Amino acid sequence: MTQEKVNAVGWKLENTYAELPKAFFSIIKVKPVDSPEMVVLNHSLAESLGLNAKVVEGEEGVQVFAGNEVPEGSVPLAQAYAGHQFGNFTMLGDGRALLIGEQMTPDGKRYDIQLKGSGRTPYSRGGDGRAALGPMLREYIISEAMHGLGIPTTRSLAVVTSGEPIYRESQLTGAIMTRVAASHLRVGTFEYGANFAEKEDLKALADYAIERHYPEIKKDKNPYVSLLREVQKRQAALIAKWQMIGFIHGVMNTDNMTISGETIDYGPCAFMDTYNPATVFSSIDVQGRYAYGNQPPIAGWNITRFAEALLPLFHDNQEKAIQLAQDVLSEYPLAFNTAWVKGMRCKLGLFNEEEADEALILDLLKIMHKEKADYTNTFRALTLDDRKFSLFVYQDFQEWEKRWQERRKRQPESQKESKDLMCKHNPAIIPRNHRVEEALKAAEEGNLSVMEKLVSVLKDPYAYSKEQEEYSAPPPPSEAMSYQTFCGT
Numbered sequence: 001m002t003q004e005k006v007n008a009v010g011w012k013l014e015n016t017y018a019e020l021p022k023a024f025f026s027i028i029k030v031k032p033v034d035s036p037e038m039v040v041l042n043h044s045l046a047e048s049l050g051l052n053a054k055v056v057e058g059e060e061g062v063q064v065f066a067g068n069e070v071p072e073g074s075v076p077l078a079q080a081y082a083g084h085q086f087g088n089f090t091m092l093g094d095g096r097a098l099l100i101g102e103q104m105t106p107d108g109k110r111y112d113i114q115l116k117g118s119g120r121t122p123y124s125r126g127g128d129g130r131a132a133l134g135p136m137l138r139e140y141i142i143s144e145a146m147h148g149l150g151i152p153t154t155r156s157l158a159v160v161t162s163g164e165p166i167y168r169e170s171q172l173t174g175a176i177m178t179r180v181a182a183s184h185l186r187v188g189t190f191e192y193g194a195n196f197a198e199k200e201d202l203k204a205l206a207d208y209a210i211e212r213h214y215p216e217i218k219k220d221k222n223p224y225v226s227l228l229r230e231v232q233k234r235q236a237a238l239i240a241k242w243q244m245i246g247f248i249h250g251v252m253n254t255d256n257m258t259i260s261g262e263t264i265d266y267g268p269c270a271f272m273d274t275y276n277p278a279t280v281f282s283s284i285d286v287q288g289r290y291a292y293g294n295q296p297p298i299a300g301w302n303i304t305r306f307a308e309a310l311l312p313l314f315h316d317n318q319e320k321a322i323q324l325a326q327d328v329l330s331e332y333p334l335a336f337n338t339a340w341v342k343g344m345r346c347k348l349g350l351f352n353e354e355e356a357d358e359a360l361i362l363d364l365l366k367i368m369h370k371e372k373a374d375y376t377n378t379f380r381a382l383t384l385d386d387r388k389f390s391l392f393v394y395q396d397f398q399e400w401e402k403r404w405q406e407r408r409k410r411q412p413e414s415q416k417e418s419k420d421l422m423c424k425h426n427p428a429i430i431p432r433n434h435r436v437e438e439a440l441k442a443a444e445e446g447n448l449s450v451m452e453k454l455v456s457v458l459k460d461p462y463a464y465s466k467e468q469e470e471y472s473a474p475p476p477p478s479e480a481m482s483y484q485t486f487c488g489t
């Protein structure tokens with residue numbers, strides 16, 4: 001295919017990562033796949049990136065998304081990183097991913113374009129560098145749902161099949177997903193810098209991250225301490241949003257925490273049906289380290305690892321450096337709690353602040369836990385005033401509801417305004433696990449319509465449309481409890 005044709009897609013790629021110290025990446029010669037075919041293309045994302053959606057859905061797009069052709073200006077590279085996985089430090093890196101460049105959008109934004117499942121790299125160790133169709137489509141569905149829910153996230157531009165089988169416990173269809181992210185800088189990239197590179201390299205990485213995500217702190221007295229504070233703020237806000245919609249990431253290792261504050265890695269994630277803080281879906285998380293209720297403190301633990309990695313840049317005197325780190329880290333619990341209470345107030349239709357609001361929220365959660373209420377549907381029922389919803393029959397809930405209604409009346413805004421606020425913060429639907437599985441099963445049998453419909457109703461989860469109603473039912477309790485997720489396929 002001619003370069004002209006490839007570029008007709010609308011690529012305007014830059015490669016600023018390639019200017020980082022050499023320790024942070026390896027330039028890769030991509031190994032073409034046999035006969036790639038488009039499975040799904042995100043038209044609206046393609047357009048917002050400045051790509052020509054008509055051309056991109058044709059052969060030119062398929063060849064680029066398969067890694068068979070690289071657009072002009074692209075220097076494909078795999079990034080080095082390390083990370084704490086379930087608490088243990090290890091060397092990692094893009095073992096099956098390839099950054100083809102940063103797309104400059106028509107409105108002047110910079111986004112990484114990364115192929116996931118594109119083949120081996122120097123960081124692959126024993127792996128084949130490939131990915132299976134099911135997990136790539138799962139990432140597509142859930143990351144797009146997260147975007148619809150208003151949660152910062154990496155996004156999915158396309159999934160193509162590679163035409164080559166891959167071998168796990170059985171033979172699977174090979175696929176490549178194109179991921180779009182504000183960047184792929186992870187806490188683990190900094191841990192790698194601190195442990196395996198020189199201090200100047202770590203400094204260059206921090207300067208790059210500041211320039212790319214937090215240019216406003218460049219002139220601060222100690223920009224590296226400010227970097228820690230800003231990342232901590234974004235993560236606190238992100239985790240509060242996850243908690244508010246019942247999202248369980250499942251593998252909050254430090255290599256899966258971004259510097260940009262976007263959700264990344266949709267391997268074993270899932271949404272909670274019945275409210276229970278101990279909920280875990282990931283088959284490998286036997287201790288429940290990444291259970292729903294543990295996500296806020298785990299994020300704090302991960303940010304402490306980020307602080308440790310940055311210590312050499314804070315101050316030459318180690319004691320002073322540690323003190324600077326501790327001062328920032330001590331702000332995390334309040335940063336998270338403030339973001340969470342603020343969001344939960346919105347879920348309950350409350351505009352102003354009252355001191356007793358947190359107790360009101362916690363009391364509702366206590367009842368939901370005790371009565372095994374569905375998390376999403378409880379807030380949906382409150383929004384719709386759905387008296388048929390299970391909780392409305394319980395005495396303790398009725399007492400709670402009275403308190404809540406009185407609280408709502410103690411604000412100047414009308415009931416209508418309060419309801420509108422609730423509609424904007426309580427999704428009518430989430431990607432229920434059984435619905436995602438149903439879509440994936442059909443897709444693997446060659447029927448993409450179930451997935452397309454699911455993705456389309458999840459586009460605006462706050463629409464409260466007629467067609468969303470059938471998607472709001474939770475699975476039967478036995479199915480919900482036994483649901484398990486797996487990572488790394």
Ligand SMILES: Nc1ncnc2c1ncn2[C@@H]1O[C@H](COP(=O)(O)OP(=O)(O)OP(=O)(O)O)[C@@H](O)[C@H]1O
Nearest residue numbers: 092093094095096124127128129130265267487488
């Ligand atoms: N098939 C594979 N071949 C080579 N390396 C792999 C393979 N699968 C996973 N890895 C590597 O193992 C590590 C952990 O895998 P994990 O499944 O958490 O990441 P991932 O989903 O591939 O990546 P990301 O965090 O970018 O979404 C990563 O460094 C990843 O690149």
